[in-house]
Amino acid sequence: MASSLIRGKHLICAITDDDQAEIIEDGALFQRDGQIIEVGRYDKLSQRVQPDAVLGDGSHIVVPGFVNAHHHLGITPIQLGCPDVPLELWIPHRLAARSVDPYLDTLYSAFEMIESGITTAQHINSLFFGPVEPCAQVAEAVLRAYRDIGMRVSYSFMMHDQNHLVYEADDQFVARLPPALGRRMAEFFHALELPVADQLKLFEELHQRHQQEPLIRIQLAPGNLHWSSDELLEMFADISTRFAVPMHMHLVETPYQKEYARRRTGTTAVHYLHRHKLLSDKMTLGHGVWLTDDDIDILADTHTHVCHCPSSNLRLRSGIAPLNRLTARGIDVAIGIDEAGINDDRDMLQEMRLMLNLHREPGLEHAVPSPERVFRMATEHGAKTTPFGSQIGTLKPGKAADVVLIRWQQVAGPYMDTDVPVTRAMLHRAKSSGIDTVIVAGDPIYRDGHFMKIDKEAVVRELAESLQVPLTAGEAHRRNIAGELHHHVDAFYRGYLHSDVRKPYYQRNSSV
Numbered sequence: 128m129a130s131s132l133i134r135g136k137h138l139i140c141a142i143t144d145d146d147q148a149e150i151i152e153d154g155a156l157f158q159r160d161g162q163i164i165e166v167g168r169y170d171k172l173s174q175r176v177q178p179d180a181v182l183g184d185g186s187h188i189v190v191p192g193f194v195n196a197h198h199h200l201g202i203t204p205i206q207l208g209c210p211d212v213p214l215e216l217w218i219p220h221r222l223a224a225r226s227v228d229p230y231l232d233t234l235y236s237a238f239e240m241i242e243s244g245i246t247t248a249q250h251i252n253s254l255f256f257g258p259v260e261p262c263a264q265v266a267e268a269v270l271r272a273y274r275d276i277g278m279r280v281s282y283s284f285m286m287h288d289q290n291h292l293v294y295e296a297d298d299q300f301v302a303r304l305p306p307a308l309g310r311r312m313a314e315f316f317h318a319l320e321l322p323v324a325d326q327l328k329l330f331e332e333l334h335q336r337h338q339q340e341p342l343i344r345i346q347l348a349p350g351n352l353h354w355s356s357d358e359l360l361e362m363f364a365d366i367s368t369r370f371a372v373p374m375h376m377h378l379v380e381t382p383y384q385k386e387y388a389r390r391r392t393g394t395t396a397v398h399y400l401h402r403h404k405l406l407s408d409k410m411t412l413g414h415g416v417w418l419t420d421d422d423i424d425i426l427a428d429t430h431t432h433v434c435h436c437p438s439s440n441l442r443l444r445s446g447i448a449p450l451n452r453l454t455a456r457g458i459d460v461a462i463g464i465d466e467a468g469i470n471d472d473r474d475m476l477q478e479m480r481l482m483l484n485l486h487r488e489p490g491l492e493h494a495v496p497s498p499e500r501v502f503r504m505a506t507e508h509g510a511k512t513t514p515f516g517s518q519i520g521t522l523k524p525g526k527a528a529d530v531v532l533i534r535w536q537q538v539a540g541p542y543m544d545t546d547v548p549v550t551r552a553m554l555h556r557a558k559s560s561g562i563d564t565v566i567v568a569g570d571p572i573y574r575d576g577h578f579m580k581i582d583k584e585a586v587v588r589e590l591a592e593s594l595q596v597p598l599t600a601g602e603a604h605r606r607n608i609a610g611e612l613h614h615h616v617d618a619f620y621r622g623y624l625h626s627d628v629r630k631p632y633y634q635r636n637s638s639v
């Protein structure tokens with residue numbers, strides 16, 4: 128529909144302060160061709176404009192669509208047989224996971240995201256390996272899935288050139304292995320080689336092919352520090368400037384990664400990236416759990432963003448990111464569900480609630496996240512980590528009409544004190560089952576439990592059937608290798624941590 132009037136009981140336009148939201152009661156927004164033209168009271172707007180359709184009957188909370196600022200895949204690692212273990216041991220487990228059709232897989236998680244009010248995904252494809260053509264096909268299949276379901280996506284794939292299994296060079300790790308396994312691993316690594324020139328070409332082609340599509344943007348995802356040589360780091364700053372694209376880089380997710388940075392650089396990963404001119408408002412650090420106070424100062428000074436992934440960090444025993452210290456320094460923090468949340472799905476409302484409660488440090492002196500702050504993280508701050516930037520994240524004239532209608536009765540029934548601010552009520556009580564309508568660029572893509580452009584049941588059935596086949600020879604080979612590798616990877620990290628690796632803030636002054 129070219130134009131519509133979207134009506135709500137409470138229209139949350141934007142967050143204005145840590146405990147303030149701009150809300151229009153009995154409000155509406157008028158959008159034309161995907162752009163918000165006007166917001167105001169429904170009774171006044173409805174007299175002035177002639178929309179093609181009216182969405183909502185005045186019983187909903189109307190909010191900007193949420194941004195999942197760190198997303199990878201559909202069928203979850205647990206579903207694929209990969210247990211929740213520390214990240215460094217999880218990598219070989221992931222090696223054993225079978226291949227899933229990328230189009231169906233992307234739709235599978237898109238269903239969950241949209242059902243919880245997410246309209247934009249920061250989709251970061253994990254490392255690509257092997258010949259470039261199949262990698263390009265995967266990227267295209269992922270983008271086609273978002274296009275078909277009608278969701279907005281910022282797409283990237285992680286670029287890399289070293290240390291693919293543990294935090295040292297592949298050939299050094301191979302030399303640690305018993306000779307027979309070492310030979311198989313050497314062959315394995317060789318078969319997976321994907322030269323940086325090919326990765327760069329793939330980025331350029333995707334960028335050129337899709338940059339003009341209204342709901343797709345291509346950006347950069349430098350691999351984590353251990354996956355990137357100095358030459359590659361230097362290239363990232365250059366490409367980001369040349370193509371004017373933001374970057375999203377996994378960094379200091381675990382204490383082992385912090386120690387890796389110390390061994391390689393003699394300083395912290397953040398200092399090192401700063402030295403390579405990679406930190407600015409164009410960079411988002413994914414996870415950022417093991418940051419020092421100095422690091423946080425640098426991030427604040429350079430206006431670098433952080434994407435906090437609380438569920439993932441808990442599940443893989445990575446730690447808890449220092450959100451309160453980051454926000455105290457004015458750093459914009461986005462929310463990422465990463466592989467999957469606590470319920471092993473992609474539920475933004477639950478992830479927001481976890482964010483709200485995880486950082487409630489004892490003591491009146493501590494400023495802890497407010498519902499308004501978490502709401503802003505899931506909308507405006509998430510938006511800033513994507514190339515869509517200030518185009519999305521609030522409901523203001525000129526912004527894209529990415530809008531979610533949540534049933535107020537589900538949040539407020541059977542009783543809600545009228546003094547409770549709407550945003551607070553929503554953060555504490557909204558559930559996916561209360562999401563009524565999801566609109567992207569003015570186009571309703573989900574209404575009353577149904578996807579408007581894709582047959583969810585058929586897709587899920589096809590996905591299930593696609594996995595009801597025996598392992599391929601390649602999958603069986605990977606599974607065998609992963610099984611044999613496990614205790615060698617475990618041995619590599621035993622005793623790896625330097626004794627000075629600082630405890631996270633929540634363990635300070637504690638005897639445990």
Ligand SMILES: [Zn+2]
Binds near residue numbers: 377413465466
């Ligand atoms: Zn990730």
